Amino acid sequence: MKYQLIPVTPFQQNCSLIWCEQTLKAAVVDPGGDVERILAEAASNNVQIEQILLTHGHIDHVGGAAALAKQLNIEIVGPHIADSFWLESLPKQSQHFGFAHSDPLSPTRYLQDGDEVKVGNQSLSVLHCPGHTPGHVVFYSKNDAIAWVGDVLFKGSVGRTDFPQSNHQDLIDSITTKLWPLGKQVQFVPGHGPLSTFGEERVHNPFVADQLFS
Numbered sequence: 001m002k003y004q005l006i007p008v009t010p011f012q013q014n015c016s017l018i019w020c021e022q023t024l025k026a027a028v029v030d031p032g033g034d035v036e037r038i039l040a041e042a043a044s045n046n047v048q049i050e051q052i053l054l055t056h057g058h059i060d061h062v063g064g065a066a067a068l069a070k071q072l073n074i075e076i077v078g079p080h081i082a083d084s085f086w087l088e089s090l091p092k093q094s095q096h097f098g099f100a101h102s103d104p105l106s107p108t109r110y111l112q113d114g115d116e117v118k119v120g121n122q123s124l125s126v127l128h129c130p131g132h133t134p135g136h137v138v139f140y141s142k143n144d145a146i147a148w149v150g151d152v153l154f155k156g157s158v159g160r161t162d163f164p165q166s167n168h169q170d171l172i173d174s175i176t177t178k179l180w181p182l183g184k185q186v187q188f189v190p191g192h193g194p195l196s197t198f199g200e201e202r203v204h205n206p207f208v209a210d211q212l213f214s
Contacts, residue, residue: 008034020120030061055150057086059093075108083135131171132159155196
């Protein structure tokens with residue numbers, strides 16, 4: 001699995017273009033906006049976008065999804081149905097955060113824990129990781145030991161839990177019981193900021209380092 005980070009929106013959210021090297025079939029993870037830039041990156045890498053994958057329903061992650069899906073006539077997949085209220089509230093979110101107007105969004109299908117998503121010949125496992133939002137999911141490539149974690153975990157920090165239906169303990173549980181078992185070697189792409197590994201965060205992250213729970 002290859003990928004290209006594409007920071008989008010004023011929030012500099014890490015949208016990812018990911019693709020299978022064998023088939024050049026691609027997916028876009030969390031297209032928060034700047035659709036033309038996403039399309040330009042796909043063209044420069046000579047890949048065909050076939051689907052959109054959403055980790056959760058916040059506007060900086062989904063604001064460009066409908067426009068991209070309409071332009072390319074492709075499916076929007078995810079997040080978990082527990083985030084449907086966030087997708088329905090996109091008009092209010094866009095106004096509150098100063099984004100261009102966004103209509104309510106209905107994905108082609110919602111995801112559940114244990115689902116699998118195919119990108120060309122590659123497979124991504126779906127982990128339901130509530131806390132930041134109730135329907136947040138993570139996409140994990142076992143073959144490449146990399147995970148797209150949205151706003152669950154960051155280098156040196158974790159996702160905010162001061163939103164409606166957020167829950168701090170659920171977030172910590174998602175990280176320690178869903179992500180850590182994948183292995184310390186796993187690299188992760190967060191929704192914002194630099195990449196890191198689970199092993200690095202288990203040593204240095206002040207919110208979820210192993211020494212906090214020993």
